[in-house]
């Protein structure tokens with residue numbers, strides 16, 4: 001890997017995310033340069049490129065588009081966790097490596113992504129659209145962020161539709177699946193990504209029954225309801241792929257937090273049961289286990305003194321994940337490349353649970 005001589009960023013978060021991949025660069029500090037009035041999570045960055053760097057940068061910035069006029073790489077919504085801002089990154093050097101080429105890995109497929117308005121879900125929606133999905137349904141309780149993402153994806157040439165959905169409400173699931181079939185005629189992919197956490201991270205004695213119920217409603221019951229109502233539509237489409245976004249804290253004990261780990265554990269066990277029950281019909285059900293990811297969900301926790309550093313130290317690859325790191329794994333499980341994979345557990349944690 002050759003050295004990146006200069007990297008200037010106006011956003012600390014961006015520097016954090018790129019520090020490892022772009023080993024050897026110097027990063028300057030800056031402040032937030034722009035707020036978006038509605039508070040929707042979005043970020044726009046510009047890379048000034050020389051020669052082959054475009055390909056390399058795409059490895060880390062897969063949503064970027066090239067401007068022929070200015071020879072810059074425009075990357076909007078790279079990391080869909082706020083604060084909303086615009087960053088400028090200038091590469092004066094170059095580095096070796098192969099970038100991802102975007103293509104039609106989901107050509108013709110229709111997907112619902114719950115919690116699709118933010119973080120991992122939003123990165124997944126963008127990636128699915130870039131990979132040629134015929135329809136990406138952003139299903140979320142956050143209407144403001146969801147409609148902005150829908151517009152962003154459409155502006156970039158993708159096909160996305162926002163639909164309000166509270167995953168804990170069975171009647172809303174029925175309406176959502178009906179609406180998707182009415183609009184697109186089929187359903188191939190369901191990403192059960194919506195979830196909630198408790199930044200207070202109470203230990204067992206501090207946890208309450210009310211908080212437990214809320215957590216299970218979103219993180220476990222929401223997953224069950226989604227699968228239950230997607231299955232008939234997938235059956236009519238000739239098969240399908242469900243991806244449930246769990247957490248490493250369903251795999252290892254958490255020193256803080258209680259109901260979150262337990263609810264994710266329930267979703268983990270449910271995933272394998274559903275996989276076994278529906279494999280004969282070509283409906284695959286897999287799970288993804290993110291480690292520590294920079295998203296709005298973790299913003300408050302990561303802002304607490306020492307937490308980001310502690311989590312980075314717990315991660316052998318030496319950085320926290322970006323939402324796109326998880327989206328790439330979800331894409332694999334959504335695509336036909338994983339046609340022999342069901343009931344599997346894809347851990348994307350930078351080695352955290354391998355220690």
Ligand SMILES: NC(=O)c1ccc[n+]([C@@H]2O[C@H](COP(=O)([O-])OP(=O)(O)OC[C@H]3O[C@@H](n4cnc5c(N)ncnc54)[C@H](O)[C@@H]3O)[C@@H](O)[C@H]2O)c1
Pocket residue numbers: 081114115116117118119120121139140141142165166167168193194195196197218222245246247248289290291292293294295296297298
């Ligand atoms: N960020 C991490 O470090 C991390 C780590 C492991 C697992 N996860 C899991 O990844 C998933 C996505 O989290 P994220 O970090 O991108 O968080 P996020 O807060 O950025 O996004 C979560 C989205 O889910 C939506 N949502 C919440 N409750 C909902 C409901 N009842 N119905 C519909 N939508 C709802 C929110 O509006 C939001 O848009 C979650 O299931 C989370 O538990 C995150």
